[in-house]
Amino acid sequence: MHKFNSAGVDIAYEEWGAGPPILLIHGFASNIYVNWRDTSWVKTLTHGGYRVVAIDNRGHGESAKLYDSEQYSAPAMADDARRLMDHLQIEKAVVMGYSMGARISAFLTMQYPERVSAAIFAGLASRMITGVGGSEEIAQALEADNLAEVTDRDARGFRIFADSTKSDRKALAACIRFSRVKIKPEGLAAITCPVLVVAGEKDEVAGDVTGLTSVIPGARGVVLANRNHMNAVGDSGYKAAVIDFLKGLHKPAEM
Template sequence: MANFPTETHRFQSFDGVELAWTEMGPKDEGARPVVLIHGYFSTAHVNWIKYGHAEKLAARGFRVIMPDLRGHGLSDRPHAPAAYPPDVLMRDGFALIEHLGLTDYDLGGYSLGGRTTLRMLVHGAKPRRAVLCGMGLAGLTDTHGRGTYFRRVLTNLGTFERGSSEWMTEAFLKTTKGDPEALLLILQTFVDTSREEIAAIDLPALVVTGAEDFDNGSAQEVADLLPQGRFVEIPGNHMSAVTRPELGDAIVGFLVD
């Protein structure tokens, strides 16, 4: 596989917060854009570049566009609560698409990125195809439940038993150099999506999850609700599935089908 270089850029979102995105892949007009959104505590680099998923897409001619969510990675990390209104990540997604002038593109994400993708679809995003990874039905319809877990981690750092789920989550936070204060504010941006709203999303959609990933409920149920949903199970749990080559393979297979 060719070694594709990356370029990182910044732009101002709808409210003036500066966000970063990284690109990989061909620059010619024929290169199809695919926007991939990373998960909570993570970054574009960790989710999409580190384990080769973006490179697989670039090798198939895609222009891979990978934003860092506000409060994450190379994007601004404001500490003012006003910078984190409900659904702000969805609005940031639309701001990036408008900034880049994308009209014909694919859209996907992992975990919080998958939920953000779905919120964009609910609010009128029209990609050719969508990919929802590492996100089950409960994580979409009842965001408070998962948010409670992360709030406990972020407000009790350094207290968890080694090897526990909370300890592993905190360890991941340290590897991504996350900002606990900004990440805590991200929790107030979560908005629930109803089953009816999910069932109204009528475009080809791939739902991918690890066989041992139960963090956000059933991904199969999400695929079943989507009129054109397709479910693919890959090895791993919520933390490890994103590192597996099968994730990139599943995304590539769906987008080039």
């Protein structure tokens, strides 16, 4: 695991392989390994001939834990990703984010269009625009002394996941209270790079795929049959859609 300083915040990252770069940004309460390595994404992309760079978002994994909610804005986390690209001297890359990572990827794409050659927004679709509720319930679930105190079904699921990833729950509570900012349709409509949107058919967190693709000019959408927010991330159909999308952008490096 490597680290660099992002405007005073220590950010952890990993990289594998060689070829055209793709930057991976994980979801809430996850980390590089849970979101990308354990789901075989790293293996899939490196075998496809890509240089894979993955970031631990602030408050997650091996990155610095912050307890002030205002330090967790999605634009600020997008700046962490851009500074990682600067640190690694990556001029331009494909960016792929899952769930919260998709929101961060969207801000990265909108704020620094010259740095993003293509974007893949997964695990978050129309709710990127309309918003995702339940943030305070999730925060309270994370702050509860024990799981038995958590009665809200969705919040309980996030608490269980945070415990499974051995996360700093206090940092995550601060994060969830500020990171779920809605994105204005006109901002997304200004995106000009190729975009792929992927979400599970039963993913209530993500919302409707067409609700996002209809806003972004030329965006492609893929709905994963019988998949929800938690099990879509490692889906073979998701991987196949991404590889097909990437092949249309450039020829991978020879292995």
